[in-house]
Structures are given as structure tokens and as C-alpha cells.
Amino acid sequence: MRTAPGRARWLVPLVLLVVWLGVGGTLGPYAGKLGEVATNDQAAFLPRSAESTKVIEAREAFDQSETLPAIVVWTAGGDRVTDAQQSAATRAVAELAGRPGIVGAPSPALRSDDGQALQAVVQLEPDLGDELSDVLGDVEERAASVPGATAQTAGPAASQADLSQAFAGIDGLLLGVALGAVLLILLLVYRSVLLPFLIIFQSVLALGLACAVVYALADRDVVRVDGQVQGILSILVIGAATDYALLLAARFREELAVRDDRFAAALAAVRRSFGAITASAATVALALLALLASDLTNNRALGPVGAIGIVCAVLSSLTFLPAALALLGRKAYWPSRPSRSDASTEGHRVWRRVAARVGARPRRTWVVTALGLAVLAAFSPSLSAKGVPLDEIFVNDAPSVSAQKTLGEHFPGGSGNPAVIIADADRAAEVTA
Template sequence: MAPDRPVPRLRWLIPALLALAWLAIGAFAGPFAGKLSEVASNDGSAFLPSTAESTEVNELRAAFDETDATPAIIVAERPGGLTEADLAYLETASAALADFEFNAGPPIPPQPSAETPPEAAQLIVLIDAEDDAAAVEEIRTLLDTDRPEGLEVLVTGQAALGADLGEAFAGVDGLLLLVAAAVVAVILVLVYRSPLLPLLVLLSCGFALAAASAAVYVLADAGAIDLNGQSQGILFILVFGAATDYALLLVARFREELISGADRFAAVRKALRATIEPIAASAGTVILGVLCLLFSQLESNRGLGPVAAIGIGAAFLAAVTFLPAVLALFGRAAFWPRRTAAGKGAGRSRLWSSVAGLVARRPRVVWMTTAAGLVIAAAFMVQLKADGTAQTDVFLTEVDSVAGQEVLAEHFPAGSGAPAVIIANADALDAVLAAAEVDGVAEVAPKTDASGQVVEAEGLVEIDAVLEDAPDSDAAMSTVERLRDTVHAVDGADAKVGGPTAIQLDTLETSERDRAVIIPIVLAVILGVLMLLLRSILAPLLLTATVVLSFGATMGVSALVFNHLFGFPGADPTVVLFGFVFLVALGIDYNIFLMTRVREESARLGTRAGTLRGLVATGGVITSAGVVLAATFSALAVLPILFLAQIAFVVAFGVLLDTVIVRSLLVPALTFDLGRAVWWPSRLSRVRPLSRK
């Protein structure tokens, strides 16, 4: 075919203006992706609902102390016994730390362990600083000065754990972005076999991320939404994955139109007209799905909902404005060196023709076999240990705060420096003290002033209960549950138990409640969207069932991999919740891509022939989209955080299972077997096709 002919000015002016507008958005908003960490918070206590008992305790404690101090525990260990030089070093360090500006008060002097001779000592510093991480870094720098040879000195406690967690998330806006972009670029080059088209798609992803980052930054800075490191990482991955998926669908249809003989402008119009509905439905479904997280009582989950929705919205806008504009401007040149002349390269895929042939020959065997395999895999879901993990288990690499906690637990009551906090009426002090002496509590004492008098504030007293076990352990949470049972039973005390362990316990219980409430809401929302899109009841019910079955199989395989291959200590309940939201919402994406094309073809050819034509037409695109999305979510594993590594595996494996098995075999075979009845009760289930070619 001859090169595209000259066209009226407006036909290229509008695409050029759209491209320039996105370039301006990218230039202005691009820096915000690197600034999101400035408005992110990883403080777990800030995410609990106001009705949580530990939240109420935090509010009541303000009457006793105007500062918001966080403990940093310095633990020193020398096997065989501390020397005089070691103890002198710790005394010097304590004196130096007393002059630091971030102190909430004088450090608690070094306390040797109970062994004879003592092999360890602990020194507690209460940090009152806007940036706990910077304060912990100063402490660690000080402790490296003149340290006796052979003495191991580590900083742990809540402040150090928070600092190490922040350090682990430091790669979100650097390493994660680089890995995600590189992975997408490699896959796109393999898919398109073109140097220019992957660049255009990556530009679309980059502009979408810039726009989303700017919007999230403004909202988080204004306090309208809560942002943490996990949400930030998921935002980056979602934008890259979704924008690439939408681009694959649009570009594939654009190439079809070019091959059919349309000029580049007509091809863009036809491609956009044909794909705007499934892309919009896909984006809308994911947006509605993630917004269901607003029903969560955990602010961290609630914050992810609008953050992810903004990311998907930006990906959609870039895919249906910027990408069509640059495709119109570049035309066939975008695919170079692949041929897109009329009639060239339009052959049907042998692979997907073979798959369609298998579905046509043995549809019932195909769907029953694949469904049975998924059911067997889903049966292993009961082995998933999703009842929470210790805070020290969230790290996949060695960090000082975790090593320090282990040393502390070996030589002292492990809850030293992070006690459970009881707030009670002052006139019930003695009864509460007696009730607080439960199994797992090493020491109970009320807060006193310099003269040793019990401090009262507004008729209340504050009591510290030092736990025998590490404050983030399951044993410590069990102790807090016992503690709550006994002090709640004290008449007239109105006692409440808070502190770091109680915060973790309340977070776990709230997460389990969220999972039970949000999952049914997500299913109802997605089922409603499918019914509106497909104008059917039976097809949406079947499609939703396949997605749920795929999710169950994914979690079953994940349980086996986590327990026996990776040896993970467990999982947080939010892994199941987030996995469900993303897999169901994104799995429905591929259902939409497939079934909207099947519906289009069924109106002309009949449901069975339309199913096979739709499968062949979309099989390569959907599989490529699944590979891209799986690869981008896998990039989350570069951050050394247990939760993100688990989400990376769950979503990556689930998406591949969905695209390779569910969308390629189970759904087409079911649709083919049912025939036009699948569209019941819509008109398509009753009318004959316009053509049987």
C-alpha cells in the first residue's frame, strides 16, 4: 500500500495538541513521584480506628505526657560477660545521649542482665522527634564511636523498627520504578518486535504515573488520604501494569485496522471506538473494586482505595488520549520494522487457532478438567497461615532492630522498653495492679514522678506492664488478651490496655473484620458491573464464579509455596484481602476484554463461532497483558518486605493462572458449551446471528 496521504491540518493538529498537553503534564507532575515518600507514614498506630482500645489509650496518655515519645532500646552483648570497659562505654554513651535534642527525658541508665557475670546490658532512650529515623541514625553513629572491640551494640525498640522499615521502603521511588520500567520495556520489545512502539507505551505509563503521583501527593499532603510505603509501591505497579494492559488492547486493534486497509487516522478512530468500552469497563471495575477498601476500618487500607483508584484513572486517561494521539501521528512507522501494509501480517495465530480448535472439539472435557484442577489447588488454601506475623518478621533481610530484639529477648524480659500500658481510674489502682499480674507479665508498676509519688491526671493513673515475651510476638498478644480480660473485670476501674502489642493485636482483629466485610462487597460490585456491560445475568454469574475459583486456586498454591518453598513465618490477613481485591478486579479485566469481543462476534456469527473468533482475536493480547501485569507486580519483590513479597507472588501467579488457564480454556469452553443460553436473559440469547460465515 502507498504511504499515508497528506491529510487536513486538523486531523494531525488535535493529536499533536494532545501529545503536547501530556508532555506538559509530565514535565510539571513528574517530580511528584519522587516526593511521595515525604507525605507517607508507616506508623501502624495512626491507621487504627478511633474506637480501638489501643487508640483510646493513646489519647488518654496525652494527659500524663505532652510528648509523643517512642522508645529506642540500646542493647550491648559480650558472650562470657561484660567488662569494666564495656560498662564504662555504656555510661559514656548514656551521658552523651542525654544531651541530644530529640530526647523526651534523660535516658534510663544502663541495666545489666541477671546472669553472673552479666553478658548484656540495656539502655533506653525516649525519642521525641519529627523524624525518628534520623534520631535512630544519630544514636547508631554515636554508638560506633570508641566501642570496645568484641562488644556487639544494637539499637532496637519501636523507634528502631520504624526506622528500619522506612529504610526498607526507601527503594519505592527509585529501585522499584527502575525495575518495573525495565521489565515492561523488555516484554514490550518481545511482544511488538519494534523499538519505537514500546517507547510510546512506556511514555504513556510514565505520564500516567506522573499525573497520579501529583494528585496523590496533593491529597496526602492535605490530610485527605493516608499514604504509606505499601500503598506507594502498589500505586507505581498498578499504573504501569494497567496502562500497559490498556495499551496492548488498543494497539492490537489499531494494527488490525491498519492491516485491513484503513489510514492511520481512521485506524485510530476505529480502534478507539472498538476498545473504549472494554477499557473503560475494565478501569471502572478495578476502580470500584479498590474503592471497596473504603469500607475498611484500618486507615491504611482505606488510604489504598483512593490511591489505587487515582492510579487506574490516570492510566485510563493516558491510554485513551495520549496513546491514540501518538499512534495517529506515527501511524505505521510505530510498528517498524514489522509490516502493517493492507493484507500483510493479518494471518491468524496458529497457537490460538489450535486452542480454539481444542475448545470446539471437546468443550465439556476442557472446562470440567480445568475446573477440577482449580478446585484441587483451592483445597490447599486451608493451609495458608494468614493470622498475622510478628513485626520483626516483616523484614526479608537482616536489620539491626530485629537482631537487637533477639539479643534483648535472650537476656531480659523481651517486652522491656515497650510495655503494655493500662489506663484506669485512680481509686482502683491497687485492684488493677493485682489483676494485671497474669501469666506473661514480668512486672507491673504505676507511673511515678521524681519523688516516687504515683502520677494522677484527670482522676486516672497510668500503669506499665512489662511483658515476658517480645512485644510483637503471638505470645505477647495472648498476654495482652488475658490482661484485658482481667483488668476489664475490675469493678469501677474502667481500665483499658494499650501499648505497642495492643496496637498490633487491634490491627490484626480489625484486618480480619475487614476481610469478612469487604470481600462480599467487592463480589457484589463486580457482578453488577458485568451484568450492565454484558446485558446478561447468567454470563456474569459464571464469569464471577471462575474468578473466585481462580483466586482460591491461587491462594492454595501460595500456601504451599509460602510454607514449604520460601519458609515464610506466616502472612497478614491483608494479604488475603488485597490478593482478593486485585485478583478479582484484574481477573474481571480479562473477562471483559474477552467477553466484549465474544459478544461483538456473537451478534454476527452466533455464540459458538463468536466465542472461537473472540478467543483467537484476543488470546495473544490477553496473555501478553497478563504477562506484563504479572511481571510488574513481581517487581514488588525487590523491596525486602514480607507483605510486598507475598502480594507480588499472589498477584503474579494469579494473573498468569487467570490468563493462561481460566481465560484461555475454562471461560471459552463454558461459553461454547452453553451456546447462546449464556447471554440469558438478553436478546442475544434468543435471536439468530446475522451471518454464519
């Protein structure tokens, strides 16, 4: 007959597993919902002190309805466009007025100085979301009706549509690649069938909890989420949770080598790895929170969101994983099984030598490593942070990039995307002049 203390030893791990399975079942779907509370406004990628950021904020006082311009450009294969083609292009875009997603009347088709291209601007609603591609398709269909001319669509609307298509499913792809890489490394290192999947599963549970917390906070405007933050959060949580799980799993294996009681081994593994895991997590979380000092809105947003992910990774590593290991015992490392004979080895001989050298000369070790890091850090000023031009963002030749090149060959730079100038009202005459 099992005693009360014996039942409690089974009960605690079982309760922890049930709680985490409930967390995964109820909060896991929030990993795919972060896009609902994400904001990707233009000012997020600009310094708060930049003049362009101040202009974006000042424009809100003018109560003007924002639009997303699509620039249609026609070429005639190197020949000069005819008056008939210009009239046909103007009629084609004029028919778009009043259609869903179209704001106001499109501009007439204007001829370039070299006479080889036409250009018209169609204003779209700025918040079309998934409907943007359909609206642009309608624009391109009408523009293609001009006889003898090739129509292309450029401008912010076309670039946004191509970016949305390029990043469609990117979070799932990043998550899949990260999980696959981690799984391969774990299989090679541990040569165990069950343990790698157990560690991956607890990492996914941590990600689900982190996404749910971030979703709730972002929905209440406590934290900010954009596409960049959303993608980094997945990789950060999976990587951190796996790292902490490796520390605990290695310690649990060592404890099993010196004791037969798997529950005591799990408790000892948590107690002896708690300091290393929490210290590592605190270092990462504080480093992330340092991003709050950044002048870029999206960088500042990553700080608290990343710290939340690290906390969730620690929680899953110190609760779910020890509970699962306690219930599985040596079976977690199948087909290899830790035995009492492993206790005499005290780890791999390579690491024993490393530990002996560090222990014999600790001061020389930290001085040499600090100097090495300083040498590497000396190259940091060579980092180029000038940004990436539009034609280098896409791996393949995106339609908006080709259209933008065509537009630049025949029209002045910035055509269809005018500069906005804000000045004091009493100096309007001078500014206009």
C-alpha cells in the first residue's frame, strides 16, 4: 500500500504536468494571434528625435484622411507613348473611382519628359490588410487594358503588398526551422529519442504562455508589438527554454547516477541548477530591458516583450521539465540509461581538464578571455547601419521593385510619393514661395 508521502511525490509532478498541458491547450493559440495586436506604423522604424517622426506626429493635427498611394506606370517598349494611349490610360484608372478600397478619383495619366512612359496615382485605403492584394489586382487589371502599353504598379501600396506576401507565414517558418535545428542538435548530443522531444515540447509551452501574456498586454496598450518583435520573440523563447532545459537535464542525469530515487534526483537537479538558470535568465532579461533606452520605437518594444519571453522560458524549464523527468526517470534518456557507474566519471574527461585548468588559474583565465572579448568588440565601429534599399529587401525580383525601377528611369525621384512640409501658418507665403 502506497503511503501518503509516496502519493504526494507522484501528485506534485502530475499536477504540474496537468497545469502546463492546460496552459498549452488554452493559451497556445495566442502564438498565432499576435498579428491582431501588432502595429507597423511608419514612425516605429524612425528615431523619436528625427524630423520626419515629428512631421508624422504633426500631420495628425490637420485631420486629413490618410491614403496609401499606388503608382501605375505604362511603357511602350522603348517607343514614345501616343496621345491615344494616354487617353486610354486616363480612362482606365478613372473607372476605378468608387470601387471598394479606392479613395477619391485617380489622377490622370501624365506623360514623362522623354515621352516614353505614363504615370497615374491611385489612392487606396490605408488599412485594407489582407484585402490589399485584391484591390491592387483590380487596379492592375484596369491598367492592363491600355493597348500597346505594358502596365506596372509601384509606390507604397505595391511595396506593402509584396512585403506582406514575402513575410506571409514567416513566423511559422522561423519557428519550424528553429525547432528543427534544436531537435537535430539534441539528437546528436544526447543520442536519446524521448528527451529531445520533451525539451522541444516544454519550449513550445513556454512560447504559448509568453505569446498569451504579450497579447493581453498589447491589447491594453501596455506593451507594443510589431512584425519584428513578433518574429524575434519566437526564436528567443525557443532558444532560451532549450538552453535552460539542457542545464537541468544534464544535472538530472548526474543525480540519477548517484541515487536511485528519481523524485529526489529531480528535486536535487532543480535545486543545484536553479542558480545558474536564473542568473543566466536575469542577465538576458536585463540586457533586453536596456533596449528601453533606444531611440527607435520598435527596439524599445522588444525590451519588455523579450523579457516576458525569458521569464516564461524559466518557468517551464524549472516546473514542467523537472516534473516530466521525475515521472520518466531513466526512461527519458532511452536508449542510453544513466547508471551508478557513471558517477565515478564526474563528467566527460575534456570538461574535467577544462575545469581543472580554470580552477588552477582563475585570474589568468578571466583576464585572457576579457582581453579576447575586448579585441572582438573593437570591430563594432565598423558595423554599417545605413539600412537596406528597396531593391535589396527581396530575394527574388518583386513586381514592385521592377515597377519602381521603370518609374525611376522615366520620372524624377520621389514621383507619386511627395514630401510633406509643415511650417508656421503665419509664414505660409514665404514657404510657398
